[in-house]
Amino acid sequence: MTSSRTSVGDPAAIRVEGLTKRYGRRTAVDDLSFTVGPGRVTGFFGPNGAGKTTALKVVVGLARPAAGRAFLRGTSVTTIRPDARLLGVHIEPCGAHPGRTGRAHLRSLAALAGLPRRRVGEVLELVGLEEAARRKVGKYSLGMRQRLGLAAALLGDPEILVLDEPVNGLDPQGIRWLRKLLRDRAASGGTVLLSSHMLSEAAQTVDDVIMIDRGRLVHEGTMQDLERSGASAVVVRTAEAQRLSTLVVSAGGRTRLDDEGGGLLIEGLDAAEVARLAHRGGVLLEEIAQRTASLEDVFFGLTGGADR
Numbered sequence: 648m649t650s651s652r653t654s655v656g657d658p659a660a661i662r663v664e665g666l667t668k669r670y671g672r673r674t675a676v677d678d679l680s681f682t683v684g685p686g687r688v689t690g691f692f693g694p695n696g697a698g699k700t701t702a703l704k705v706v707v708g709l710a711r712p713a714a715g716r717a718f719l720r721g722t723s724v725t726t727i728r729p730d731a732r733l734l735g736v737h738i739e740p741c742g743a744h745p746g747r748t749g750r751a752h753l754r755s756l757a758a759l760a761g762l763p764r765r766r767v768g769e770v771l772e773l774v775g776l777e778e779a780a781r782r783k784v785g786k787y788s789l790g791m792r793q794r795l796g797l798a799a800a801l802l803g804d805p806e807i808l809v810l811d812e813p814v815n816g817l818d819p820q821g822i823r824w825l826r827k828l829l830r831d832r833a834a835s836g837g838t839v840l841l842s843s844h845m846l847s848e849a850a851q852t853v854d855d856v857i858m859i860d861r862g863r864l865v866h867e868g869t870m871q872d873l874e875r876s877g878a879s880a881v882v883v884r885t886a887e888a889q890r891l892s893t894l895v896v897s898a899g900g901r902t903r904l905d906d907e908g909g910g911l912l913i914e915g916l917d918a919a920e921v922a923r924l925a926h927r928g929g930v931l932l933e934e935i936a937q938r939t940a941s942l943e944d945v946f947f948g949l950t951g952g953a954d955r
């Protein structure tokens with residue numbers, strides 16, 4: 648280990664404090680704070696445009712914040728010296744020239760980082776790109792580009808891995824493969840922070856969750872807690888949905904139209920409470936059922952859920 652990793656006794660692998668980043672008058676990241684622990688895979692979730700890529704760029708030192716700070720192993724990213732053994736990053740565009748082969752791209756990255764050439768062969772094998780490494784990057788599919796980006800991030804066998812939307816473009820087999828690779832890294836003490844706008848696809852990969860919406864933190868905790876927090880919702884069918892909605896909201900619940908079944912989805916109250924409310928308010932229910940919430944439902948509940 649180098650001194651930059653051990654000099655400060657911060658137990659967090661990544662610490663972000665009050666980060667704000669603006670593009671003109673648009674605030675992409677708004678007073679965001681979170682920590683990422685070592686030996687964990689952490690999911691950085693949020694809808695399209697939530698500010699995930701922007702925040703990750705600041706975390707890895709690729710963008711400057713208007714306010715706030717980011718630390719890797721207790722050292723500010725603004726003062727840290729580049730070290731491929733500490734930090735591996737994959738954020739598109741990865742900078743690979745379309746006319747170069749995957750292998751040539753990785754070789755120049757390895758040379759720049761002062762890493763031995765043999766690492767190129769090792770990471771190509773690790774990401775399953777040995778065959779494709781001879782081909783030009785411009786001919787790669789999205790999934791192959793993801794693997795190449797991951798290979799680049801893994802060159803230094805880094806302690807901290809930051810990946811922006813790594814699941815994008817991977818087929819189910821590729822997602823399973825990535826899951827194992829990232830889980831293995833965490834199991835051996837590594838830190839993985841990955842962003843995704845697809846909660847379900849990434850859910851089985853992550854231990855911890857940081858969720859943002861419109862640049863702000865909406866949830867930070869374990870995946871287990873998140874799954875528990877949205878354990879169920881109630882689906883009802885009624886001709887008086889508007890009136891029932893008003894009753895539910897005044898009793899502290901939330902409602903929205905159920906995308907799947909066309910009924911009314913109610914969160915924050917259980918089925919018995921909804922039935923009582925409907926009975927007292929004289930609302931006729933044609934159907935009522937308890938439904939286990941999907942992670943998307945949980946996400947919806949936390950982010951306020953407006954369709955954007």
Ligand SMILES: Nc1ncnc2c1ncn2[C@@H]1O[C@H](COP(=O)(O)OP(=O)(O)OP(=O)(O)O)[C@@H](O)[C@H]1O
Binds near residue numbers: 670674697
């Ligand atoms: N270089 C830029 N110049 C101007 N605005 C930008 C720039 N990069 C991002 N933004 C804006 O900042 C906001 C956050 O974008 P960002 O790409 O960080 O979100 P995201 O959560 O990664 O979204 P996605 O899942 O779609 O990639 C968006 O409104 C976006 O339009």
